[in-house]
Amino acid sequence: MGKPTGFLEYNRETGKNVDPKDRIKDYNEFHLHLSEKEQRCQGARCMDCGVPFCQSGVILKGMVSGCPLNNLIPEWNELVYTGTWHQAYNRLKKTNSFPEFTARVCPAPCESACTCGLNGDPVAIKENEYAIVERAYKNGLAAPNPPKLRTGKKVAVIGSGPAGLAAADQLNKRGHSVTVLEREDRIGGLLMYGIPNMKLEKQIIDRKVDIMKEEGVSFVTGVDAGKSRRAKELLKEFDRIILACGASNPRDLKVPGRDGEEIYFAVDFLKSTTKSLLNSNMQDKSYISAKGKHVLVIGGGDTGNDCVGTAIRHGCASVTQLEMMPKLPENRTPDNSWPEWPKVLKTDYGQEESIAVFGKDPRVYQTTVKEFLKDKSGKVVKAVLMSLEPKKDEKTGRMTMEPVSGSEKEVPADLVLIAAGFLGAQSYVAEAFGVKMDGRTNIETVNGKYKTNVDKVFAAGDMRRGQSLVVWAIREGREAAREVDASLMGYSNLA
Template identity: 55%
Template structure:
């Protein structure tokens, strides 16, 4: 380890964020940075455990514990402590194709399973990870590395999100000729159009895309497989096809008044804002504006939180985020949520911190069920009716919700965004290829193998596993590439 007593001697430190009231005036990233000395001190807190749970990437109690891509965290913590930044970058890139993405948007399950967290605050792993890759780009260490030889095999990757990009990067390293198809006008999938710019600057995404293109990957935009190009054409043209189209079919709600004007799906709101911002700095007006409006977000996850942050930057009059889950405890429940499970504790995400700074309170309302949307008489939503609920377990052990009498409430609303998750992938391409689906409608392909029921067709990422984390998408993209390489060549040197 860096220092035997570092975890006792030094306190956890994370970078300060830009002032919430100031940062909602623009769309830039909101994190500041630690100095080299501060980062070295944070690296010194790593215990270099005999069993580094931060590295394991297990699924416990329905959540991930540790890093799904098995980052060599203790190793690069120590290298940063010693000032060996280039060596730390090499170690980071051994397991992670895109640390500039995970270092910004990953919820850091590695920190939740950090052994230091048993007795205090975990090591600031995510901060160190981002610092390493940003230093690598700043110093010019991250450069194109095209393969020395080509196999002549051609692979099509459908979808350019994190799973598609990871698949393409690894297959290109193996020497195959890779073409990535994206139906949007920009490469990146959810990295570009699903995550707001204040969490992930799109220049960071484009920088990596340009690097991959320089290494020999061909990117084709504005092209939807199954629509612009028949799926059968890919099978006839390429030696293998990898489907990484994501779980983009948003889940809707069946609530009275759903048809009213002003009620929108969350991704339509986020995508429109991001595209308008990238196209014209919002000057074209091609987005749903929350300026001066009372906004309600239904859904307590990351997508709903991003809607809150976006509405604040539009200049909303008010914003509230509904969740059916109860408010989390202030400290980890050692019985029901023990280490190394991801800690379920009350925190203020970036958007909640901003709303609290602007309006004086956390914008979330917990254990809330929306009963109906009410019209203003002209087809526009004017208010929501809700009731408080509590979660119980029935005689069959299933979790059920019970409405609490007397807790009905009316909320004014000019705009409502539905962010209650995703049902799975869209079916056009799946049906054309005749692919089997699992009970959740995802493409049926066993984890670790990624083969479908159709020869030379593979599936990875959210399209195979359902809505998940960016880091899981990278994990599956890397593993799928290895399996495709085996299929094409008989064996593989890919990790």
């Protein structure tokens, strides 16, 4: 422990956010950071509690508790306190391939499991991580470090999201020749074309990809590896293949009027904004625009929140976000104790911005859409909403949300964004490689590991575990890399 009395002497401090009314003027990251001196005090708050739940990454009641990468958090907290930044970076890099991504977008299950948070505020772990990695870039510690020897083995990674990138990075470090194939025009998967720029500026991805290129990883964009001829060629050309294509099948809404114009899936909307931002600073007007529109976002989760923040930046006339489930409590309930993931109300950046601009939280709970109404040209103009109430199924004991009859009401809606979750991976890639899928349309692997039913073919990330988080995708990519390495070399020394 760096400072035994640190948690008594210093309060938790985190960087401030730019005021919502100012930050909506652009698409830049808006979270500011502490000075070095302030950050070191935050490192000092770590109690080195002896049983660091923060780094456990276990599943409790179906939710993660602690860091899924098992980051060596107490160790680097101490090194932050002592200002030993170089060593802190070395410890961080041992377990996390991309702290520059997680330090920006991770929901930090480490912090909700921090012992200091049991009876006070948790250590600001995520911001310590940010300080370590960004200082490493500033001081030249993150420079390219290509492997000294090559094994002569060739691995293709299909998909360049965090799972594919982590696998590629690890296998390249081991000396294998890695080619990443991506069907989009840019590398990064949902880091690039899902998560908005204000959460993760895209030059942060390019900065890391450039380093990986210098270290020897090949990247090929605009290639759909799911075409069956190409799959056969790849199986012939490469010693191993890792499928990391994500879980991009969106859950749709089956209601009358769904075929109306101006009804889109959330990721299509978010992607069009990022593409236009990167290509032309929004000047090409090629994006799905919310300007002047009454926007209805269906889905109260994080993706829905990203849609709210983006629609506000476009200059929408209003924004409403529908959530089927009841509003969460402000504090943990007795059956949701520490160190479980806290099921509590969170007001995210988009919702804060709606409060600042429109004077209200956009979320409407226990509500869904019964029907969309269109004008003569086929454009959506209104939505018929309906309230829901929880009901217990007597037989199964399960709670379901049932419609309340007579609760229907019409609201204006001239842009609808469906952010209702994802239903697994696209099956055509699995079919092309002859790989089995499970009942949830995720790729099936042997004994919960990464090898599929096809010799030489492995799977990782959302494509294997279903829609998840960046931190899990990185873990999957690293573990798949270790399995691939062992299958090629007879053993693996990858962490």
